[in-house]
Amino acid sequence: MISRPDRGSTSATSAAPPVGSDAPPHLRRPSPTGPLVTTRVPAVPVTLRALGRAFGDRPVLAGIDLDVAAGEVVALLGASGSGKSTLLRLVAGLDRPTAGEVLVDGTRVDGIENRAAVVFQEPRLLPWRTVAENVAFGLPDGTARAAGREEVARALDSVGLTAFAGHRPREVSGGMAQRTALARALVRRPGVLLLDEPFAALDALTRLRMQDLVDDLQRTSGATVLLVTHDVDEALQLADRAVVLSNDPAGAGIGHVLDVPGDRPRDRADPVLAALRVELLDRLGVPRHAPA
Numbered sequence: 001m002i003s004r005p006d007r008g009s010t011s012a013t014s015a016a017p018p019v020g021s022d023a024p025p026h027l028r029r030p031s032p033t034g035p036l037v038t039t040r041v042p043a044v045p046v047t048l049r050a051l052g053r054a055f056g057d058r059p060v061l062a063g064i065d066l067d068v069a070a071g072e073v074v075a076l077l078g079a080s081g082s083g084k085s086t087l088l089r090l091v092a093g094l095d096r097p098t099a100g101e102v103l104v105d106g107t108r109v110d111g112i113e114n115r116a117a118v119v120f121q122e123p124r125l126l127p128w129r130t131v132a133e134n135v136a137f138g139l140p141d142g143t144a145r146a147a148g149r150e151e152v153a154r155a156l157d158s159v160g161l162t163a164f165a166g167h168r169p170r171e172v173s174g175g176m177a178q179r180t181a182l183a184r185a186l187v188r189r190p191g192v193l194l195l196d197e198p199f200a201a202l203d204a205l206t207r208l209r210m211q212d213l214v215d216d217l218q219r220t221s222g223a224t225v226l227l228v229t230h231d232v233d234e235a236l237q238l239a240d241r242a243v244v245l246s247n248d249p250a251g252a253g254i255g256h257v258l259d260v261p262g263d264r265p266r267d268r269a270d271p272v273l274a275a276l277r278v279e280l281l282d283r284l285g286v287p288r289h290a291p292a
């Protein structure tokens with residue numbers, strides 16, 4: 001069992017610090033005394049216990065034990081087809097395990113998990129709805145109209161899309177569409193944010209900006225995050241721990257866990273991260289080219 005007892009629950013109600021002029025442009029606020037960019041969420045721990053999923057007689061995941069602390073960011077890496085998306089779907093309650101269980105804040109996930117929100121690789125927006133209307137789809141059922149409008153406005157603001165609220169998805173860039181999907185997840189005030197390769201389809205520069213945005217949003221909201229990624233640098237930039245799924249025909253388990261040192265936001269040029277990059281690539285079975 002992997003646990004992080006040192007990372008206790010984050011205080012759910014304390015106010016986020018205002019985002020000042022040193023913030024990246026997409027988060028910079030017109031007035032430093034304006035409403036907070038992101039409200040803190042009641043971050044929750046996630047526990048996977050002997051978790052397994054087989055499709056027919058084909059085991060995909062087997063014997064997964066993992067404790068993710070409230071407010072922790074865990075990156076999930078592994079070969080294509082190793083079961084990363086399956087694992088996220090089990091946490092979201094979009095699929096059911098064939099063995100073991102998922103606990104969110106100590107209670108078993110059984111059906112769609114309201115405390116979780118998912119962002120997929122594709123934004124999955126309704127093309128005939130505006131950006132704001134798409135975001136509003138994320139609101140929990142029963143949200144009052146005025147409160148919902150406020151929540152949508154806040155989420156759009158936090159991803160830098162206020163000016164595009166009335167645009168249709170085809171009128172915005174790929175990065176903006178993915179920010180819309182992120183805002184749609186944020187209006188749920190998720191205690192657990194599940195990100196399934198959310199930047200994989202974006203160009204390299206947009207991807208870096210999105211990483212910074214998610215980093216900022218996580219630090220201000222305090223949400224627990226499970227991030228599936230193919231990108232070793234992304235894992236090292238954003239995660240407290242990187243978990244590599246094993247390649248096992250009997251079902252992928254946890255192959256390796258790497259603690260990523262250093263407070264976030266991290267310096268992309270940090271030589272410590274460069275050394276860990278080599279280690280992670282090695283764990284993923286990607287050989288390092290021999291020096292010339």
Ligand SMILES: Nc1ncnc2c1ncn2[C@@H]1O[C@H](COP(=O)(O)OP(=O)(O)O)[C@@H](O)[C@H]1O
Pocket residue numbers: 055060078079080081082083084085086087
């Ligand atoms: N609903 C399903 N029915 C049958 N097989 C599935 C289903 N969902 C996923 N799989 C299989 O499980 C394996 C893991 O898939 P996935 O979790 O999407 O991998 P990853 O996200 O790591 O690339 C794949 O071989 C995939 O074909």
Ligand SMILES: [Mg+2]
Pocket residue numbers: 084085086196
């Ligand atoms: Mg996947």
